[in-house]
Amino acid sequence: GAVVSQHPSWVICKSGTSVKIECRSLDFQATTMFWYRQFPKQSLMLMATSNEGSKATYEQGVEKDKFLINHASLTLSTLTVTSAHPEDSSFYICSASGGRAGGLYEQYFGPGTRLTVT
């Protein structure tokens, strides 16, 4: 199956600093990438959808100025958490869609990035 990588796999940062997380589709071109956040013992929550070359679409309640998403190429999307605070500590997961396959979109997930803000 298709492979999606994330970097870093974990990061610890100080409150008030910014952190960038990369999501790469390694063996296919991803027309759409999704960013999710998952708190301990909870399910995944979709944060935003990004399409290559256009602005991301954020889900209701997600601050677009705090969670900056850039989808500069068909294989790379980045999520920057700006001015991070302890409440932003979470497991961030990206997924990539390679486009339609018989009417269905196939999504492939990255391994996740664990962010801890101190």
Add this chain to the structure above:
Amino acid sequence: DAKTTQPNSMESNEEEPVHLPCNHSTISGTDYIHWYRQLPSQGPEYVIHGLTSNVNNRMASLAIAEDRKSSTLILHRATLRDAAVYYCILTNFGNEKLTFGTGTRLTIIP
């Protein structure tokens, strides 16, 4: 997208079959049924999907009720590696978004 209902948790013995149920009584005719699973501290992985007919792949089987208001994911011979949270998700034709519910936490007993 229509909502799904799954049991919070299930247990199964190793090397036995596991039947994970999912109710989706408000499913529409163009909704696909997807199953993903998430192993601890990992991103989700695709398991199987279907529309109307039962489906088999190397990982599992998907049995869809005739009225499509419920489905069952079948793991034919559970291993310890199958311990995960299993999510049943509906997506409408042309909609890429996956809305994750709470899923079923499957525990495999050695």
